[in-house]
Amino acid sequence: MEKVLLGFAAALAIxxxxxxxxxxxxxxxxxxxxxxxxxxxxxGTVIILLAIPETLVILGFVIAAMILYL
Amino acid sequence: xxxxxxxxxxxxxxxxxxxxxxLVRESGVFQxxxxxxxxxxxxxxxxxxxxxxxxxxxxLFYEDLLRKIDELSPCLTxxxxxxxxxxxxxxxxAIAHVxxxxxxxxxxxxxxxxxxxxxxxxxxxxxxxxSAIAPLMEGAADSSLGFFGVTVRDPADLDRLMQLLSDxxxxxxxxxxxxxxxxxxxxxxxxxxxxxxxxxxLLEEERIPELAFPEQYRDRPLPEQTxxxxxxxxxxxxxTARVEADVERFAHRWGPIYHAIQQWLEDRLSLLRATGLIxxxxxxxxxxxxxxxxxxxxxRAGIGEKFGGSVVVEELQVLEEDLAxxxxxxxxxxxxxxxxxxSRLLPLPFYTSYDPxxxxxxxxxxxxxxxxxxxxxxxxxxxxxxxxxRYARQRDLRDAAAILFISAWYAIGFGLLYGEFFGxxxxxxxxxxxxxxxxxxxxxxxxxFSVSVGVAHxxxxxxxxxxxxxxxKEPREALLKLANLALLVFLAGAAxxxxxxxxxxxxxxxxxxxxxxxxxxxxxxGLLAPLEMLKHIGNVVSYARIMAIGLASVLIAHxxxxxxxxxxxxxxxxxxxxxxHLVNLVLGIFxxxxxxxRLHYVxxxxxxxxxxxxxxxxxxxxxxxxxxxxxxxxxxx
Numbered sequence: 001m002e003k004v005l006l007g008f009a010a011a012l013a014i015x016x017x018x019x020x021x022x023x024x025x026x027x028x029x030x031x032x033x034x035x036x037x038x039x040x041x042x043x044g045t046v047i048i049l050l051a052i053p054e055t056l057v058i059l060g061f062v063i064a065a066m067i068l069y070l
Numbered sequence: 071x072x073x074x075x076x077x078x079x080x081x082x083x084x085x086x087x088x089x090x091x092x093l094v095r096e097s098g099v100f101q102x103x104x105x106x107x108x109x110x111x112x113x114x115x116x117x118x119x120x121x122x123x124x125x126x127x128x129x130l131f132y133e134d135l136l137r138k139i140d141e142l143s144p145c146l147t148x149x150x151x152x153x154x155x156x157x158x159x160x161x162x163x164a165i166a167h168v169x170x171x172x173x174x175x176x177x178x179x180x181x182x183x184x185x186x187x188x189x190x191x192x193x194x195x196x197x198x199x200x201s202a203i204a205p206l207m208e209g210a211a212d213s214s215l216g217f218f219g220v221t222v223r224d225p226a227d228l229d230r231l232m233q234l235l236s237d238x239x240x241x242x243x244x245x246x247x248x249x250x251x252x253x254x255x256x257x258x259x260x261x262x263x264x265x266x267x268x269x270x271x272l273l274e275e276e277r278i279p280e281l282a283f284p285e286q287y288r289d290r291p292l293p294e295q296t297x298x299x300x301x302x303x304x305x306x307x308x309x310t311a312r313v314e315a316d317v318e319r320f321a322h323r324w325g326p327i328y329h330a331i332q333q334w335l336e337d338r339l340s341l342l343r344a345t346g347l348i349x350x351x352x353x354x355x356x357x358x359x360x361x362x363x364x365x366x367x368x369x370r371a372g373i374g375e376k377f378g379g380s381v382v383v384e385e386l387q388v389l390e391e392d393l394a395x396x397x398x399x400x401x402x403x404x405x406x407x408x409x410x411x412x413s414r415l416l417p418l419p420f421y422t423s424y425d426p427x428x429x430x431x432x433x434x435x436x437x438x439x440x441x442x443x444x445x446x447x448x449x450x451x452x453x454x455x456x457x458x459x460r461y462a463r464q465r466d467l468r469d470a471a472a473i474l475f476i477s478a479w480y481a482i483g484f485g486l487l488y489g490e491f492f493g494x495x496x497x498x499x500x501x502x503x504x505x506x507x508x509x510x511x512x513x514x515x516x517x518x519f520s521v522s523v524g525v526a527h528x529x530x531x532x533x534x535x536x537x538x539x540x541x542x543k544e545p546r547e548a549l550l551k552l553a554n555l556a557l558l559v560f561l562a563g564a565a566x567x568x569x570x571x572x573x574x575x576x577x578x579x580x581x582x583x584x585x586x587x588x589x590x591x592x593x594x595x596g597l598l599a600p601l602e603m604l605k606h607i608g609n610v611v612s613y614a615r616i617m618a619i620g621l622a623s624v625l626i627a628h629x630x631x632x633x634x635x636x637x638x639x640x641x642x643x644x645x646x647x648x649x650x651h652l653v654n655l656v657l658g659i660f661x662x663x664x665x666x667x668r669l670h671y672v673x674x675x676x677x678x679x680x681x682x683x684x685x686x687x688x689x690x691x692x693x694x695x696x697x698x699x700x701x702x703x704x705x706x707x
Contacts, residue, residue, distance in 0.1 A: 044415030051668045058615045062517065069514045
């Protein structure tokens with residue numbers, strides 16, 4: 001039972017943070033596409049901005065790994 | 071790296087101003103400053119350059135003439151090989167007399183040519199339709215009928231059109247269709263002439279485009295329209311050729327002269343405009359600005375050689391208050407130059423800051439290799455980068471190829487350490503001695519390794535930040551950076567002491583040292599210090615992406631290999647595995663690139679970089695990409 005709960009907690013940690021990252025990236029992606037239509041020279045900056053929310057899922061992953069392995 | 075700049079003053083007699091400016095411009099290494107602290111000190115008799123009336127009149131004359139010549143450009147096509155041997159300065163007055171007449175005739179020629187081009191294009195389109203419906207016309211020999219040519223966008227519209235025509239004419243019509251050369255469906259409608267107006271209205275209401283025949287042929291029967299259309303096309307083609315020949319003749323005769331004068335005027339005006347940046351006394355001019363230190367001696371030698379001792383070049387002391395104004399020029403060794411592709415995405419750093427290219431060049435390939443870490447993928451990227459380098463024409467693509475070439479070696483190196491070759495661990499004897507970790511199973515050790523790399527990277531960033539703050543004479547900022555650096559070191563030590571068997575006093579000492587670092591940070595940074603510390607810890611955790619993305623990559627490769635085995639059929643399995651490996655390879659190039667850049671731009675550079683530098687824009691001849699070398703100093707006896 002304890003193993004099941006641990007697995008569920010790890011899944012929640014990574015699943016919810018992945019949803020949050022996806023939501024943030026969808027907002028940044030649409031705004032970025034609009035910005036690129038007017039200023040194509042911002043391509044690099046927009047790509048970097050798009051990668052920034054991935055910290056959320058990385059943190060979720062670290063928490064999940066700590067739940068499962070520590 | 072950021073090129074060291076020298077602050078320079080050039081002083082000479084006023085009558086040599088233009089020749090000196092000309093030489094400075096030819097050198098292409100000197101950024102002239104309109105304002106400088108030395109000249110703002112209101113030294114007696116020094117004032118901004120005031121051109122006399124004759125100079126102003128001359129400049130206005132040049133600008134007016136250049137504007138008029140620019141208007142002629144549509145008629146001045148290039149004739150390679152034809153050059154004017156007239157001295158432009160001597161021909162100015164003569165050209166000023168004829169340029170107005172040429173402008174009028176050029177405008178007229180261009181207008182005619184434009185109209186003819188438009189008409190020819192329209193006639194060509196119409197001819198295309200006509201040639202499409204010509205076979206249909208043969209079946210409609212009765213010229214007493216009214217004819218309509220229409221284009222039908224959708225075949226479904228044709229049924230609706232036929233229904234409407236049937237209602238309107240009581241079935242007294244005929245419709246024939248064919249496909250034009252451009253693929254559109256063309257229809258020819260034949261009906262008694264009394265229905266012509268009503269059908270035209272119907273087509274307008276239904277928005278079915280009628281073939282747009284010239285207005286003057288509208289009332290004539292369609293067969294006659296066809297004939298006249300073709301005749302007119304021939305006429306227009308002849309007229310266009312005649313006008314183009316006139317333009318060509320004009321360009322052939324006057325083009326080289328006008329081009330030479332245009333270039334001379336642009337040169338001269340760039341000099342005259344630069345005089346607005348000069349200061350002067352009653353007898354001397356004073357020119358202030360910046361140039362790269364390695365170019366100072368060359369400029370001095372060039373001026374000395376041409377003007378002897380009458381013009382003096384003096385290096386001025388760069389004071390602390392000048393530092394924010396020093397223009398920034400970046401120049402890197404060949405290894406680092408391709409990485410400017412990534413540093414160009416950032417704003418220009420301050421002169422007192424660091425060139426981000428060096429750090430990206432050092433760490434990017436290592437982190438890329440740590441993430442991708444597969445000898446097979448690394449080999450493919452290596453081959454791809456060599457091919458790209460060979461065939462790419464654009465500079466950015468060539469730079470990308472060079473970066474991939476370097477990064478691929480690191481991917482191969484880490485691939486050997488991880489024992490990975492397209493996601494599998496081959497049982498090669500030599501690999502057994504090299505491979506140290508299996509990423510698929512060693513999740514926690516890899517996580518600790520990635521975070522440790524982050525700690526080391528950020529410690530370097532904080533150290534450089536403290537160094538920069540000390541150079542800017544901001545001791546509190548430097549202390550805050552050092553306190554945060556110490557906090558990271560002691561926190562990392564405390565974490566290790568709990569994972570490994572450390573004596574309890576050591577663990578306790580590390581905890582106390584971390585606490586002391588927090589107190590120091592609070593003293594240096596005030597209430598915002600805790601936020602800063604939390605940010606640094608978050609930054610360290612962010613480096614876990616090195617392991618996380620790498621793990622995702624190796625698992626996709628593993629799945630690709632499993633798929634191949636599960637399919638049960640060799641060819642299908644190989645194709646499926648190949649496709650999945652291809653997807654993984656593309657992801658394996660883009661994903662590490664984006665994330666490694668993000669680690670640099672956000673986490674690492676945030677610790678020490680300061681942006682907002684002024685780009686070095688030397689005074690140079692318009693359109694000159696690189697400065698030609700100045701004459702070298704003659705060897706001494």
